[in-house]
Amino acid sequence: MRNLLILILFISNFLLGQNPCGTDGYNKFYIDSNPKSYKNIENQLQDYLKITPKSTTNITIPVVFHVVWINNIQNLHDSVIYHQLEVLNSIFNSQNPDTVNLTDTLKRWVGDFNINFEIAHRDPNGFPTRGITRKKTFHPHFSYWNNPVKKLPYGVLPWPTDRYLNIWICDLNDGLNGYAQFPGGPEETDGIVVDWQTVGNQIYPWVSFENYEWAKGKVLVHEIGHWLNLYHPWGNDGSCTEDYIPETSFQNSPIFPHNNCPDTMFSSCSDSGRIFIKHYMDYSGSSCMCTFTKNQVLRGLASLNTYRIKMVENYLPKPIINGFENTKIYPTYVQDIIYIEFPIYEGIIEILIYNLQGRLMKQLITQNNHFETLNLSDLVNGIYVVNLLHNGKSVVNKKIIINN
Numbered sequence: 001m002r003n004l005l006i007l008i009l010f011i012s013n014f015l016l017g018q019n020p021c022g023t024d025g026y027n028k029f030y031i032d033s034n035p036k037s038y039k040n041i042e043n044q045l046q047d048y049l050k051i052t053p054k055s056t057t058n059i060t061i062p063v064v065f066h067v068v069w070i071n072n073i074q075n076l077h078d079s080v081i082y083h084q085l086e087v088l089n090s091i092f093n094s095q096n097p098d099t100v101n102l103t104d105t106l107k108r109w110v111g112d113f114n115i116n117f118e119i120a121h122r123d124p125n126g127f128p129t130r131g132i133t134r135k136k137t138f139h140p141h142f143s144y145w146n147n148p149v150k151k152l153p154y155g156v157l158p159w160p161t162d163r164y165l166n167i168w169i170c171d172l173n174d175g176l177n178g179y180a181q182f183p184g185g186p187e188e189t190d191g192i193v194v195d196w197q198t199v200g201n202q203i204y205p206w207v208s209f210e211n212y213e214w215a216k217g218k219v220l221v222h223e224i225g226h227w228l229n230l231y232h233p234w235g236n237d238g239s240c241t242e243d244y245i246p247e248t249s250f251q252n253s254p255i256f257p258h259n260n261c262p263d264t265m266f267s268s269c270s271d272s273g274r275i276f277i278k279h280y281m282d283y284s285g286s287s288c289m290c291t292f293t294k295n296q297v298l299r300g301l302a303s304l305n306t307y308r309i310k311m312v313e314n315y316l317p318k319p320i321i322n323g324f325e326n327t328k329i330y331p332t333y334v335q336d337i338i339y340i341e342f343p344i345y346e347g348i349i350e351i352l353i354y355n356l357q358g359r360l361m362k363q364l365i366t367q368n369n370h371f372e373t374l375n376l377s378d379l380v381n382g383i384y385v386v387n388l389l390h391n392g393k394s395v396v397n398k399k400i401i402i403n404n
């Protein structure tokens with residue numbers, strides 16, 4: 001019954017002409033207003049593909065997320081956003097386990113971007129940041145028309161778009177999951193917008209039933225594809241038009257989840273080739289899309305190395321900080337709660353409490369956080385050692401005295 005409902009929902013979306021991705025509609029205005037500029041960008045990209053070695057490695061893209069919310073539930077916790085980042089890094093390094101859905105026939109077409117997305121660690125003024133901005137808005141549902149989420153008073157202005165990939169998370173109009181700006185649009189609106197329900201790595205309790213296939217973070221993967229100048233396989237100018245990717249063949253229209261995720265289908269365009277379904281630039285849903293193709297990767301990397309080269313060149317690696325000397329563990333005489341503040345929030349911190357015989361009495365693991373509490377009221381009075389591990393390496397030891 002549930003499958004039937006999903007089927008009806010997706011068929012009705014399709015028949016009503018609803019489009020989960022607004023990228024083509026959003027960019028049409030800019031492309032039509034300045035076709036020559038877009039043609040130049042495409043020519044540069046094609047020239048790069050002709051003359052440059054085909055593999056590029058070690059590109060890191062700094063990312064800032066702007067959470068624009070109207071109801072508390074839309075103000076997603078940092079951990080959901082970090083999970084989204086994990087999805088990106090897994091997929092853009094071909095480490096996502098769902099590539100098992102690819103048969104041997106398709107495996108030869110799999111491409112690996114080998115790029116990393118890093119949450120911004122410095123804001124535009126050089127100050128340390130967690131790479132997430134938050135704003136309560138009074139705008140109920142955003143559309144791509146006029147970009148209100150990227151502007152004041154309802155949205156948030158981007159950080160410099162030649163240094164950061166700006167990603168806005170907000171409540172988009174029903175049926176719209178995201179949109180991206182192709183290379184060539186105005187600098188002040190460059191970036192990606194995704195609906196809050198699509199963010200993260202799982203189907204959270206707040207995801208509505210009709211969004212189940214668009215949860216788990218893959219909408220952002222699709223939109224980053226567009227940001228890297230990848231088109232839908234049916235082209236960005238109507239059906240059966242060029243996407244510059246030979247292996248996806250010409251395609252008439254999107255493949256939605258109700259098509260059951262076959263390896264390939266016959267194209268209904270005049271070339272009647274086989275179309276490839278399981279890549280991120282179609283609409284086949286989170287349970288089907290699981291790879292970029294080789295030529296999608298080459299095209300995306302060419303775009304990074306031409307139009308978006310400043311972002312690649314401007315990237316500054318995260319400074320190596322041995323900042324645990326400022327860690328605070330208090331009080332020394334503990335009655336029940338101990339407080340631990342550490343200045344580094346990236347990575348995994350393990351807080352371990354040992355007795356003087358070296359026996360582990362308490363353990364707490366935290367990630368991407370810089371404040372924790374532990375209740376020690378169930379330990380007998382005596383001297384204990386608090387030991388902090390950062391990514392498995394011991395960084396702090398402090399003696400405490402429990403005196404309940």
Ligand SMILES: [Zn+2]
Pocket residue numbers: 021022023024222223226232
């Ligand atoms: Zn799209």
